[in-house]
Amino acid sequence: MKEAIVKSGPEVEIVDSPVPEPNDDQLLIKVVVSGSNPKDWKLPEWLNMPGNTGDDIAGEVVKVGKNVTEFKQGDRVFAFHEMTKPGGSFAEYALAWQHTTAHLPANTSFEEGAAVPLAALTAAVGLYRHLNLPQPWTPATDETPLVIYGAASAVGIYTVQLAKLAGISPLICIAGKSIAHVESFLDTKKGDVIIDYREGDEAIVEGIKKAANGRKLLHAYDAVSEHGSWENLSKALSPGATITTVLPTKHEEVIPESIKISRTMVGSVHEEDKDLGFVYMRYFARGLQQGFFKPQPQTVVPGGLNGVKEGLSNLKEGKANAVKFVFRIAETS
Known part of the structure; x- marks a missing residue:
């Protein structure tokens, strides 16, 4: 699969990587749209931690671990990937824990779904x-x-x-x-x-x-x-x-x-605050469906993974004024 590795700068390298394998409590998701956040450029730059830093996933379930009961192959979902771990969202396939994954309502686009998880849980x-x-x-x-x-x-x-x-x-x-x-x-x-x-x-x-x-x-x-x-x-x-x-x-x-x-x-929602993460991901899904919770407006950066550098550079330069920069992965060349 294609995967974007973010380095200090930000500089981005598109590489070929194996499709990750979910553990018993995770899902493998085909990423339709990835969101982005300021930490995506800050971690490689501040901590010298290059990697696939994307954490906001919106896509379709491909595979689930044996303990996953709420989701099945083909489900539309949005999810928060565990930060700094393998399987981030700047790729064709990503991993998420079942408790920080929720069903994406039919009235919510993948772009809207990708604008929610990390920031809303924060x-x-x-x-x-x-x-x-x-x-x-x-x-x-x-x-x-x-x-x-x-x-x-x-x-x-x-x-x-x-x-x-x-x-x-x-x-x-x-x-x-x-x-x-x-x-x-x-x-x-x-x-x-x-x-x-x-x-x-x-x-x-x-x-x-x-x-x-x-x-x-x-x-x-x-x-x-x-x-x-x-x-x-x-x-x-x-x-x-x-x-x-x-x-x-x-x-x-x-x-x-x-x-x-x-x-x-x-990151506490993947540690001591797992219950909070579980409850609020589902509350956000309900809010999106019923209209009482609104996603931050989105700007689609063209080029899929090839656009990650532009999107993260815009974040670094303070150009995100009331918008989330998102990437349609299928646009990757």
Whole structure:
């Protein structure tokens, strides 16, 4: 099979590889569309870890392990591949564990399905494991303000949607070029607001405080975790607050002791948070089918695996404004 190996740069080499074999609890999936995420270029560059870094799979089941009961050959599925392991999504065939695989609804395209898994699960892990906020089936009964930094990103917009489904409000969102995209999900009657990060750090901090309107701010989801985002949050939140970030931070000398920082790592759904991964993949499928959960818009990068370099370069250069770059594998030359 054809497989894309991502190296620092990003540089991408298309190689011929054996079709991977699923274990007893995995599925082999023919990848119709692969998604992409910033970590796909960061791991090879930051950690010198070249490889097939794709993790967002949308395709058709080819083979299942003997313990797999929910899926069969020919099923349309979307799945989250286990990061850094063999069988990634930048290939004609990929592997996924059954608990992070879900049926793709008939009304959802492969492109839409490929835009969901990693980012949406990252949102869920951050909200429910690290911030310990109410979940959609046990929604908040009291006003629960939440600050979302980078709300237009895929992780950010999925955090917005899950928070709304759980009755969490008001939502204080920080965004830039894609403010209109975020606005479409907010309810100003509940106090939801957007702050434009392009106005500068001081304006962001003051805007968050103003939006709080005297309320205690105890929860923040930092979907950016760069360029001073968590520092700005620490200046605006109340003592005792928790910030969850999606990247490592060097915060010890900057953040007040009264503010806790907890790092969200979506890989936990393949370790200690398997049940969370299982439940939320199926919840996303139900939401896509019924329309209460919307995929981040997609831009198809032409060329299949030959387009992976372009897509990851666009991510590195910050060109993903409220979109997910996806690849139709059959277009590979």
